[in-house]
Amino acid sequence: MKSTGNFSFKIRKASGELQDFSKLKFINSLKKSGLDQERIDLILKKLGPRLKEGLSTKRLYKLAHTLIKKNSYTAASRYAFPRTLSALGPDGFNFEKFVAGLMQRLGYSVKIGVVLKGRCVSHEVDVIASKQGKTIYMECKFHNSLNFKEDVKTALYVNARKMDLKENTENNFDEYWLVTNSKFTLDALTYSSCSGLKTVSPYDPEGQSLYDLMVKAKAHPIGIINSLRPKDQSYLIGRGIFFVKDLLSAPNAVDALHLSKSKGDEILREARALCSPF
Amino acid sequence: MKSTGNFSFKIRKASGELQDFSKLKFINSLKKSGLDQERIDLILKKLGPRLKEGLSTKRLYKLAHTLIKKNSYTAASRYAFPRTLSALGPDGFNFEKFVAGLMQRLGYSVKIGVVLKGRCVSHEVDVIASKQGKTIYMECKFHNSLNFKEDVKTALYVNARKMDLKENTENNFDEYWLVTNSKFTLDALTYSSCSGLKTVSPYDPEGQSLYDLMVKAKAHPIGIINSLRPKDQSYLIGRGIFFVKDLLSAPNAVDALHLSKSKGDEILREARALCSPF
Structure with a gap:
């Protein structure tokens, strides 16, 4: 194994596959944790000699997490957040319960897995959260790979479900959320924003991301x-x-x-x- | 291997998995080929001694096809049709070209894989077929397993795509078809019919199934x-x-x-x- 330090090496993914390390993506993940550029530079400098051909993403995460924790408890918690959600897998049912629990701690009354009639067919709504006359319907998508991106097809079908439910006047909701523990493609975000579907992921949207909701709810996974x-x-x-x-x-x-x-x-x-x- | 004749045995699927033989499903597949009850009974009687524990679905198909061919060339062609489409795999691109070719032989001018702007995002339309001022947009779904069923999620996202395209007045289409070489779930059919999306599969809808279109186009795969x-x-x-x-x-x-x-x-x-x- 050759130490590089110049960030030009291959990283080993959880699948065992080797892939070029992307300095840009790594810096972005550090930014998401809320660190400023100065601290990021410091971490990169300290990490440099540890970055070697064949380093696993898991090991890199642990090295980075340790260094971040020395700088800021909050940044370390933010950095670790998507991985702490992974413990909810391998299937999606616990993620629904987690999201419902989060909403409950934010003062909402919640229901899980309710089947409701739309105009054309029936649909299962993963979580229904209500507070002070405001009702949110939620579709929860859990993925074991943190790098998975929900694409526009998911946003399209969830929005069609929303429309079908809305067209039955028995249903009464103010917002429809598509919640994931992973990420969205740009097209999925554009379509959702344009069609009135709210997308929630670990760090987005700002102020109402899963992480922000967790902080508001004072409830660490x-x-x-x-x-x-x-x-x-x-x-x-x-x-x-x-x-x-x-x-x-x-x-x-x-x-x-x-x-x-x-x-x-x-x-x-x-x-x-x-x-x-x- | 034990000969049963009473139709109570396990059949071996292409995946190697054993599964209880369903007489009802088998009779339905014979009905789809257009045979009447009398001929179906005759085929079942002749097949009886050949139905043995561990018989493969492929072998059963061949045995049935041979017997049907003795009764009716048309029925044998109908019976074989979904399997003849399988040769278009393993990916879906040739299925799109096949569908486009079929429409072309029916007098439509066709385009494949056109990217069009919707109201919110751009979408690729697999096939666009136009004739005498009527334009059909088509989404083609190919599956290697003939038993796969397109579920309501597919119908929902394709309908959402249809709506997004329709909401951009630059697009001008009269019908939107969701075409598959396999089948649809009941929920997918109910939703599509209710929301104005036309579903086309090897045998359905009657008069405009892929098989019917092929006969009209005089074009066997x-x-x-x-x-x-x-x-x-x-x-x-x-x-x-x-x-x-x-x-x-x-x-x-x-x-x-x-x-x-x-x-x-x-x-x-x-x-x-x-x-x-x-």
Whole structure:
């Protein structure tokens, strides 16, 4: 393995495939975490000698996350956010519950998986959230690959569903959201914005992204707890513990993980520390 | 292998997976070929001893096709039709060209893969067919599995595309067709019919199915030539020879297959026989 430092090397994706490292994309991911250019330059400088042919995206993420955490707790939490959502997979059902839980913590009353008649056919609406006379219908799309992009076909079919539901006067909603844990193509964003469909992804739209909603709801997904192994996260999520706060409300849930007492204490200590800024 | 005769056995799909044989579905496929109940009963009786645990769907098709051919040339051609379209795969581009070719033989002027601006975004329209002031926009969906069913999501997004195109007054079309070589779910059919999207599949809608259009156009897909091996069909299709008539217009194309003279003659003889009822 040859150390490059000049950012010209191949990175190994989760699939095992090698791909040219894109400095631009990496810088953008750091920007999304809210860091300014000066801090980004510092991180790039420190990372330089670690950037080697065949480095995995997972390892790069961990290296970057550690460096960001030294600069800013908030930036590290933002940077980690899409990956903390991954623990909700592999299928999409927990993502729906997570989104519903987020809306509930924002004061909405929520329903999941309601089948409603449109003008032509019936449709399942993943989440319905209502507060003070305002009702939001939501379609939730979960993908295991963070690099997946929802394309214009998804936006088109969800908008057609919205129109069919709207044309039955029994349905009454003010907004229709298409929510994903991944990203949207430019065409999907253009079409949605033009046709009145609201797109929500981890960092967008500003002020109402999943991350922003999470901050407003003061509700971190449990995937953010570093000391919790992925399989233990999945176990807790499977039992309805989606947020760090849920774990603090039911600390006995940790016992079911059959860990050492010190490991269990470490998890709860981290959970409390994570919730302290809220 | 145990002979059953009572139609209670497992059939082997192309994927290798075993599945309970459905007598009802098989009878429906025979009905689609246009046979009456009396002939269907006769075929079932003759097939009985051949129906054995582990029989492949491909073998069943061949056995049935041979028996149907003894009863009716037209029914055999109808029965074989979806499989003859399969030679257009594995990707969808040749299916678009086949559909365009069919419309052309019906007197339409055609264009393939035109990108048009909608109100919100641009869309590629697979086939545009115009005749005597009437214009049809077509979306073509090809699937390698004949059992695949286009679901309501496809109908929803294609209808949303139709609406977006319609809302730009530069576009001018009278009908919008969603054409597949496979099938539609009931929900997809209900939604399409309700929202003014026309669905076309091998046997539906009656009078304007792909099969009916083919008969009207007097243009068999070359996949119907029994003596032509699948790889030779693909070779000819790749060179723009989609219809039996195309082959008769350019019989030298057979030379490029490097077959014996007698085999080449057999192919052309069968092609001429197939076209004779037209």
